Amino acid sequence: MAEQSSADAVVVGAGPAGSAAALELARAGRSVILLERGPFPGAKNVYGGVLDEVLPGWWEDVPVQRWVTRRSTMMMTPTQALTVDFRTQDWGSAPYNGMTTYRADFDTWLAGKAVDAGAQLVTSTVATELLRDPSGRVVGVRTDRPDGDIRAQFVVACDGVNSFLAKQAGLLPRTNPEHQTLGVKETLSLPRRTIEERFGLNGDDGADFEIVGCTGEIPGGGFLYTNRDTVSVGVVLSLTGLAKSGRRPEEVLADLKAHPAIAPYLRGAELKEYSAHLIPEGGYRSMPPLTADGLLVAGDAAAMCLAAGIWLEGVNFAIGSGLAAGRTAAEAIAAGDPTRLAGYRKRLADNFVLTDHKNLQGAPHLVLSDRVQRQYPRLLCDFAQEVFTVRNPKPKPGLGKLFRRTAARHGVRLRQLAADAWAGFRVFG
Numbered sequence: 001m002a003e004q005s006s007a008d009a010v011v012v013g014a015g016p017a018g019s020a021a022a023l024e025l026a027r028a029g030r031s032v033i034l035l036e037r038g039p040f041p042g043a044k045n046v047y048g049g050v051l052d053e054v055l056p057g058w059w060e061d062v063p064v065q066r067w068v069t070r071r072s073t074m075m076m077t078p079t080q081a082l083t084v085d086f087r088t089q090d091w092g093s094a095p096y097n098g099m100t101t102y103r104a105d106f107d108t109w110l111a112g113k114a115v116d117a118g119a120q121l122v123t124s125t126v127a128t129e130l131l132r133d134p135s136g137r138v139v140g141v142r143t144d145r146p147d148g149d150i151r152a153q154f155v156v157a158c159d160g161v162n163s164f165l166a167k168q169a170g171l172l173p174r175t176n177p178e179h180q181t182l183g184v185k186e187t188l189s190l191p192r193r194t195i196e197e198r199f200g201l202n203g204d205d206g207a208d209f210e211i212v213g214c215t216g217e218i219p220g221g222g223f224l225y226t227n228r229d230t231v232s233v234g235v236v237l238s239l240t241g242l243a244k245s246g247r248r249p250e251e252v253l254a255d256l257k258a259h260p261a262i263a264p265y266l267r268g269a270e271l272k273e274y275s276a277h278l279i280p281e282g283g284y285r286s287m288p289p290l291t292a293d294g295l296l297v298a299g300d301a302a303a304m305c306l307a308a309g310i311w312l313e314g315v316n317f318a319i320g321s322g323l324a325a326g327r328t329a330a331e332a333i334a335a336g337d338p339t340r341l342a343g344y345r346k347r348l349a350d351n352f353v354l355t356d357h358k359n360l361q362g363a364p365h366l367v368l369s370d371r372v373q374r375q376y377p378r379l380l381c382d383f384a385q386e387v388f389t390v391r392n393p394k395p396k397p398g399l400g401k402l403f404r405r406t407a408a409r410h411g412v413r414l415r416q417l418a419a420d421a422w423a424g425f426r427v428f429g
């Protein structure tokens, strides 16, 4: 990078949001510099690996590990597990539905698409400060390179959770730990054949398990998914719950790995990688303003990760918002109107990004409630155990009576259960 560079736009962060923004700007014929602090895109972040939608025709050359054809939701107590297990071969061929991938491979691939379209990728470079003109308008970034200021008509901040740039612009207030979770993940090696036998998979098919009730008194959840010859297992933990519990995240993960419903999948597996990363899970209500004069914010930097129990999706939202930010900036440059950023929010409101977030804004609160986290998994597991118990046969009490009796034993009031079911219907319905 030349000293004192300039470009139409500078995008900070080559995660999914940043690469998508740079791709869109480059496709519109704009000069764009894509800055990444890691030595290569994807070197400094992690993610669970399941994507639903990327780019048209993405499946033809994306660095996939496995195509997800099996999705299971597991409710757990320390000794029980009740699973809804779904599989479909419809997701096993193009256009597919979701995949597991290594983030280093995926981010490098997506940044490569931006470079192919004409963006300039600059790695091992940290944006340290926003540059402003006398009116306060953002006009570029300072980097940690000597004389490494980059002047641009627009800066797109895609620097991830706790965005330093959004904070500097006064868009992100002080971080509220209630709006964040900590994701910890282990990637473990197993022979490809063993994975296919244990998870009941053929060829390139993959499995993704989402787990509720596995984090004890800490609100959160767990996951287990298959790669080609590794499996990834992890937990996502409320930061405030973790602090209150006095436990360490590795202990919670160790408990999940030792659970009788999970341990057989992992037997003999060897640790290949451990990672931990914050996730902005506050949803719609915690999103900052998305623009300032000369600045657009996208992806996790704008708290666009959606954690709604049955979905933990950040990559789609990062890509969707990155594309919209890039398109908005490109249009404003073409129109010669630097103030024309209102279209960004409208674009997001018209597509899945803000629509999903708005519709599901009550989800994090409901999903992280103690009832959904602990009481209901216990109730459902015990109910299933009662239903399937055949020793000492007695006259069957009837399922309704059995359920009421189990609920009473767990202190669950049916009126509260109905209210939560209704709330769930309103949030997800």
Ligand SMILES: Cc1cc2nc3c(=O)[nH]c(=O)nc-3n(C[C@H](O)[C@H](O)[C@H](O)COP(=O)(O)OP(=O)(O)OC[C@H]3O[C@@H](n4cnc5c(N)ncnc54)[C@H](O)[C@@H]3O)c2cc1C
Pocket: 012, 013, 014, 015, 016, 017, 018, 035, 036, 037, 038, 041, 042, 043, 044, 045, 046, 047, 048, 049, 050, 051, 125, 126, 127, 128, 158, 159, 160, 161, 164, 183, 184, 185, 234, 276, 277, 278, 279, 298, 299, 300, 301, 305, 312, 313, 314, 315, 316, 318
């Ligand atoms: C354990 C875990 C599991 C997850 N599972 C899933 C899942 O299954 N599906 C899903 O869709 N999402 C999942 N997510 C969420 C997903 O990872 C994020 O939502 C997504 O990565 C957001 O993309 P982004 O581009 O906004 O930010 P990031 O991916 O965080 O990228 C930000 C980039 O900016 C760079 N950067 C930061 N500051 C600077 C700076 N000052 N200068 C230069 N570069 C900078 C970083 O190095 C990084 O490359 C998971 C997250 C975790 C932690």
